[in-house]
Amino acid sequence: MWQLPERLSQISDKYLPAQSLKKRLAVGMSWVTAGSLFRQISNFLAVIFVARVIGMSDFGRLAVIQSTVLMISSFGQAGIGLSTAKYIASNRVSNPQRTGRIIGFTLSFVGVVSAVIGLLVVSCSHLLAEKLLPGHNLARDFSLSSVWMMFEIISLIQFRMLAGLECFRSCATITSCQGALLPIVWVTSHYNGVTGAVLGYSAVSIMGCLIGQVMLQKECRRLGIPITYRKVWGERSILRMSTMVWLSEIAMNATNWAVGILLARRPDGLAEYAIFNAASRYQNVLAFLPTRIFHVSLPVLANLQAEGNRHGFTKALVGLGAISVLVTAAGASVLMLFPDILMSWYGKGFGTGGDVLGVIAVLCVATSVWTVASAGLWAAEQSRQMLGLDLLRGSILVLLCLTGIATTARGLAVAHLISYSTCAILLVWVLYRYLRQPRSADQATVKADL
Template sequence: MPHHEQSEMIRDQRDLSRGARQILSGSGVRMIARILLIVFVAKMYGVAAFGRLGETVAIIELCAAFSTFGLNKTLLGELANTDGTAHSLSSTVYEGLLLATIISITIAIVLWFSWGVIFPTGATPRLAALGVPLIAMSDVALTATRHFRTVAWDTIAKAIVKPWGFLIFALLGYFLSSSQILGDQLKVSLIEALIGGYILSLFCAALLAFFVATKMYGLPQQSPLIKNSLRMGQRSFPIAINETGIFALRRIDIIILGLVVGPSASGVYYLGRQLATVVEKIRYMYEPMLAPIIAQAQTDGKIGEHLSRLCLFIFTVQLGMLSFTVLFGEQIMTWFGGGFAVGASVLVILLLSELIDGTVALTELPVVFRHPRWPPRSILFTVFIECMLVGLFAHYFGAMGAAIGFLLAMLTLASIRLILVKRLFGFMIFNWSYLHILTLAIITTILGYGILEFGDNKLPMQFIAGSIFLSCYIMIARKLLRPQKPVKAN
């Protein structure tokens, strides 16, 4: 490798590590807030309210994903293709924001007037529709901040302001709804308090996003041109379909389950989904910083080297979490309330699904930038498969059936992504290191299970088994992990 390419690789790896540390620190803070929020809402608001929250958030975030119109990926490429002047960068950012604003407000208005059709019993307030423009516009603004290879503000908004704000507002809302301080005329229901807290947390995150974006790019010197926004939207349309499909993969199953079975089953499933999201976010430690690196990469070799190393690392971490959940899944779910104990198997299946998806998910980034028409096709096909399988299995097996349908959909998507990256770039991501890590996980899980059985599953033995499992897995995995160069396909 030439000297200048080695220097670029070192710089890229340094930026990836820095971004991962920023997101990892934020993920820890976010995970604490998420767990506290889940415990509080599940115990105080109840399983049905928790399920109704999951259905509402799924609809809002799915609409917001389309409203972003793929700019959370393509905006970085648009900024990389400018002449680099402050004026051109600023114009591009505000043209992207204008596009997201138009689409998101239009969808929010449609949702506002059709909310009674979606929830005919008036189970949730139509105020939730305001979340669509708040999420979409803040996502575009935060994406613009990553052009300068920093994810700090993205992490602060999504890992601190939004989850902790939601927790604080949910606590306040519960207090107001259960007390007489507002009087009978102003009294709000539990679900209104919960949805109101969600919207207020999105508003706070949006304020921070707009403040940081204007500090970095300045205020627009002239009104954004609508024709340039429409052209940008035309270029990003394939990715808009792709990103909406990706969000649909983890939202449509909750919506279908709620329609087929009801809010109690969707509450159990939504809890498993929230816990599995912690594992899913492992790949997002690197994706925000990897996206601009791949967008600016000059050779396929650099892309392949980054992907090979990161996919193996993600597989190792997520497999360790899956194995730990196999040992302690029932205890984890019971901690959130007795009504959730039945979801232990659901959680294991969801984590297995996230392992399959997370291991190969990053391979989609170069396809997005180089061959943008392929990802939407694969995502739409997978969503179609998921809708059929989740609807079918959920009808007979409830939350477990929805998890099985999601697992089969993730297997389908992972297979398509591996085929695409092999044909388009000639890379084979898997190597013998994956088998070594899998063997390690099986052995340490069996060891932990044996300790639990020997100790009759008492709390001290659970602690010992968990400590031994984590210590052995981390110690041996560190020795097995080595940077792997991509193998050229024949």
């Protein structure tokens, strides 16, 4: 497992430009892939256990809470995670003092935002529960999930900052520790159902955040980067890129969340949403490589962009994209061969969702293209184009659902497939046009975006 990225790197030798770059990417992918794979397997096993213990209906309720937590967490980051990783990657060698100020500003900003969001969720828990799933008495669970949201936001930012520092071993340590802590969720859900699962995920989030902060401080000391919280407001300029990233994440995550809630609110919708959410867990497993490629390649591509190395930028992106699609397609073929068996692992009633898993398998390939190509567009600071594509994808998804295509779990999966496939093709085309631009035109575009 630890050597997988090096072997994949050998396959793409003709794409990746320089030996030093190949080594950086291979080492980063080795650590991040190993840690992420362990976390994904642990999370997958935890979800199967929880689903078998609490049943389909309660699993649907938990899925609504979890999707809401993830949506609000992405909202709470305000897009600062991606832009922070980019600016840290660009300054960590040339200007360690500024890098320390960027880290201090980001942690301060996110700490305040997460606290405000947590208080709002607690105060509005009854309203939130009644608006999303009226009559299901989820106010207490939503209130408890505020802790989960707060520390999840900070933990995600810590991971992005470590990726920007190219401290991929520490990233792997954090994700591995979080995976090792997930049995807590097994125990708490066994004794207290949905509420216990929420408490378990909150505990894992708190401990993961503490581990992340220790690793971040350790790596900054090793690299000679002084984290400071004094006079950090001067680094607020990174919020300009963050605004575009934030709007882009809202367009993507909010629409995914909204169409899921629309399905859950229908008659028998909780069962259908439980099936869709269970099938999507397999998508999360297959997405671990494209997602890790995104986190590893973004700082590397940002450095290449800052150096003006367009040739290296292109070769690295094409090589990593090819690896991502090939591995994802191989995994998707397994899902398509045994969909009924794989869905039945979740327990009684889930075996009927084999056709949903078949659609999800094809969706995995489209999302892998989208994920890796978006890393190239973000690293190139083409934030307006990325925002437009995210808005288009979200609009297509919502329109398909409003026309009645997503009244079942399979229909919702098909709507996701159409929206992602359409926009992934457009994303690749936009990226291709950018890479064909002369260098002078590229610099003018970057200045305009800033």
